[in-house]
Amino acid sequence: xxxxxxxxxxxxxxxxxxxxxxxxxxxxxxxxxxxxxxxxxxxxxxxxxxxxxxxxxxxxxxxxxxxxxxxxxxxxxxxxxxxxxxxxxxxxxxxxxxxxxxxxxxxxxxxxxxxxxxxxxxxxxxxxxxxxxxxxxxxxxxxxxxxxxxxxxxxxxxxxxxxxxxxxxxxxxxxxxxxxxxxx
Amino acid sequence: xxxxxxxxxxxxxxxxxxxxxxxxxxxxxxxxxxxxxxxxxxxxxxxxxxxxxxxxxxxxxxxxxxxxxxxxxxxxxxxxxxxxxxxxxxxxxxxxxxxxxxxxxxxxxxxxxxxxxxxxxxxxxxxxxxxxxxxxxxxxxxxxxxxxxxxxxxxxxxxxxxxxxxxxxxxxxxxxxxxxxxxxxxxxxxxxxxxxxxxxxxxxxxxxxxxxxxxxxxxxxxxxxxxxxxxxxxxxxxxxxxxxxxxxxxxxxxxxxxxxxxxxxxxxxxxxxxxxxxxxxxxxxxxxxxxxxxxxxxxxxxxxxxxxxxxxxxxxxxxxxxxxxxxxxxxxxxxxxxxxxxxxxxxxxxxxxxxxxxxxxxxxxxxxxxxxxxxxxxxxxxxxxxxxxxxxxxxxxxxxxxxxxxxxxxxxxxxxxxxxxxxxxxxxxxxxxxxxxxxxxx
Numbered sequence: 134x135x136x137x138x139x140x141x142x143x144x145x146x147x148x149x150x151x152x153x154x155x156x157x158x159x160x161x162x163x164x165x166x167x168x169x170x171x172x173x174x175x176x177x178x179x180x181x182x183x184x185x186x187x188x189x190x191x192x193x194x195x196x197x198x199x200x201x202x203x204x205x206x207x208x209x210x211x212x213x214x215x216x217x218x219x220x221x222x223x224x225x226x227x228x229x230x231x232x233x234x235x236x237x238x239x240x241x242x243x244x245x246x247x248x249x250x251x252x253x254x255x256x257x258x259x260x261x262x263x264x265x266x267x268x269x270x271x272x273x274x275x276x277x278x279x280x281x282x283x284x285x286x287x288x289x290x291x292x293x294x295x296x297x298x299x300x301x302x303x304x305x306x307x308x309x310x311x312x313x314x315x316x317x
Numbered sequence: 318x319x320x321x322x323x324x325x326x327x328x329x330x331x332x333x334x335x336x337x338x339x340x341x342x343x344x345x346x347x348x349x350x351x352x353x354x355x356x357x358x359x360x361x362x363x364x365x366x367x368x369x370x371x372x373x374x375x376x377x378x379x380x381x382x383x384x385x386x387x388x389x390x391x392x393x394x395x396x397x398x399x400x401x402x403x404x405x406x407x408x409x410x411x412x413x414x415x416x417x418x419x420x421x422x423x424x425x426x427x428x429x430x431x432x433x434x435x436x437x438x439x440x441x442x443x444x445x446x447x448x449x450x451x452x453x454x455x456x457x458x459x460x461x462x463x464x465x466x467x468x469x470x471x472x473x474x475x476x477x478x479x480x481x482x483x484x485x486x487x488x489x490x491x492x493x494x495x496x497x498x499x500x501x502x503x504x505x506x507x508x509x510x511x512x513x514x515x516x517x518x519x520x521x522x523x524x525x526x527x528x529x530x531x532x533x534x535x536x537x538x539x540x541x542x543x544x545x546x547x548x549x550x551x552x553x554x555x556x557x558x559x560x561x562x563x564x565x566x567x568x569x570x571x572x573x574x575x576x577x578x579x580x581x582x583x584x585x586x587x588x589x590x591x592x593x594x595x596x597x598x599x600x601x602x603x604x605x606x607x608x609x610x611x612x613x614x615x616x617x618x619x620x621x622x623x624x625x626x627x628x629x630x631x632x633x634x635x636x637x638x639x640x641x642x643x644x645x646x647x648x649x650x651x652x653x654x655x656x657x658x659x660x661x662x663x664x665x666x667x668x669x670x671x672x673x674x675x676x677x678x679x680x681x682x683x684x685x686x687x688x689x690x691x692x693x694x695x696x697x698x699x700x701x702x703x704x705x706x707x708x709x710x711x712x713x714x715x716x717x718x719x720x721x722x723x724x725x726x727x728x729x730x731x732x733x734x735x736x737x738x739x740x741x742x743x744x745x746x747x748x749x750x751x752x753x754x755x756x757x758x759x
Contacts, residue, residue, distance in 0.1 A: 136400050136401055136403070136405065137400065137405070137407075137499050140406075140407065140408040141405060141406065142406045144404065145403075145404060145405040145406050148403045148404070148405065152401075152403065152670075215408075244333055246333065246334070246561060247560075247564070247655045248334055248557045248558075248560040248561040248564070248655055248658065249333055249334050249337060249557065249561065251557070251655065251658050251662075252334060252337055252338075252554070252557040252658075253337065255553065255658075255662065256337065256341045256344075256550075256554070259341075259345075259549075259550060259553070260341075260344060260345070260348060262549075262669070263345065263348040263349055264348055264349075275403065275404075
């Protein structure tokens with residue numbers, strides 16, 4: 134509605150992907166830990182046989198799959214609308230959305246605060262309007278640059294791993310292991 | 318009331334959201350070079366130097382320049398547009414191209430037939446790219462050979478603007494063209510002025526300097542630029558703080574306990590709101606003075622307006638902070654969720670992107686973040702000052718209405734009338750929708 138997606142050349146096609154579609158990452162990945170932010174729910178889930186870490190990994194996996202599906206549908210729509218949609222653009226869009234989402238996920242794993250979890254990725258996104266953030270610049274494809282996406286991909290993997298780790302440390306399972314060792 | 322205010326302020330100041338808000342403000346100011354103006358002295362121009370370019374609404378300059386540009390874009394069927402401030406290349410359909418040709422034939426002496434024949438189109442024919450004159454671009458082995466076209470010298474076709482064409486009529490034609498392109502094109506109302514680029518004369522440069530010296534007293538110009546950048550982030554960040562503080566009681570499980578207290582709803586909500594606004598504004602004032610003071614040493618012995626940062630903080634930034642915080646509090650009380658982030662986020666996102674078209678004196682009524690992205694143009698600021706006042710007052714009133722609505726909702730919740738009703742209403746609506754779908758499927 135704001136930009137239009139038909140008959141866009143390669144650089145212009147990057148605009149809706151990097152500016153709009155990347156935000157879906159925040160919406161899909163940030164709330165993954167939200168149910169357990171309620172301490173009573175956290176206590177119940179922690180007492181279950183299946184580790185919370187496994188549950189988180191499953192949630193992350195299907196959120197990323199949903200993200201890929203959404204971006205695929207949008208990309209296909211752009212292709213049908215005669216825009217110059219290429220594979221690097223498509224992959225770049227997924228990586229940008231994943232990176233923003235993983236920042237939200239990581240923040241959520243540290244702070245039990247839903248507003249902060251959304252605030253940090255949005256602040257990072259807003260800072261990109263101010264200028265080039267080097268290898269971690271979100272809107273590089275609009276300038277014809279695809280290399281920063283490799284950094285964003287590595288960054289998003291790192292944030293996802295760190296989030297799981299942070300959650301595991303704060304979980305009952307980790308406490309139980311520590312207590313066990315301590316009692317020995 | 319004061320004890321309650323101190324308690325709420327403590328909650329605000331010691332929240333992680335507030336710390337992130339401060340960090341984001343500092344990062345924004347740093348990244349845009351407005352935290353330290355050390356290398357940005359406004360110097361008095363001297364005769365004989367270049368003073369840069371400016372846009373002026375001179376029909377005699379704008380009309381031929383815009384028509385020439387439209388003609389060459391039409392011939393290439395490649396129109397540049399910046400719908401939300403980002404580059405976009407637009408290719409029109411045959412029907413739309415025909416409409417542009419008709420407009421061109423109405424404003425120039427070139428006939429419609431001549432215009433249609435002059436189009437250089439590269440058309441797809443199966444897998445091959447065929448140039449208009451039939452010359453193949455793709456070789457048999459599939460390798461695409463591109464030969465650079467001879468520069469399209471528009472002087473080949475003399476573009477004579479019709480004598481009877483008035484500027485008003487021209488603008489209405491350009492509006493039609495802009496609509497065909499999809500908006501944000503070079504022919505839109507704001508972008509059209511860019512065709513009126515003329516050099517700044519010595520007199521204009523010196524007048525501009527004295528406007529900054531006499532009206533802004535230098536510090537005003539720096540405070541305005543600082544506000545321009547900071548208001549863009551402060552139109553969104555307070556929503557997070559408001560949500561955090563509003564949800565805090567619920568998270569700690571003491572909201573129902575507070576409901577039973579004697580303190581009135583007006584007192585609770587107003588104190589909370591004022592403490593959020595005060596905490597943010599004190600930080601803004603401190604940072605704005607740090608920024609402004611960095612430029613004071615340039616103007617030793619000259620008159621400075623030492624209150625300029627404060628005036629701009631309260632007049633320019635405060636209304637945006639107020640509305641953002643009010644949206645956060647209103648939606649959190651209404652839904653008990655962080656949905657306010659989505660509401661304010663969407664509003665901010667649209668405003669920031671559409672605002673790129675008017676970054677100098679962009680003070681239209683609904684502009685959430687007013688823009689003035691320059692140390693110069695004091696005259697333009699003064700000319701549009703009344704619009705800015707109306708805009709800022711509008712947001713203050715809107716924020717107060719939302720705060721009043723928040724008080725009403727809070728009061729109803731304390732009386733046990735609204736608890737979870739909104740949430741269950743949404744759930745019910747979705748459940749009904751799902752039921753009707755499954756019924757129709759059956």
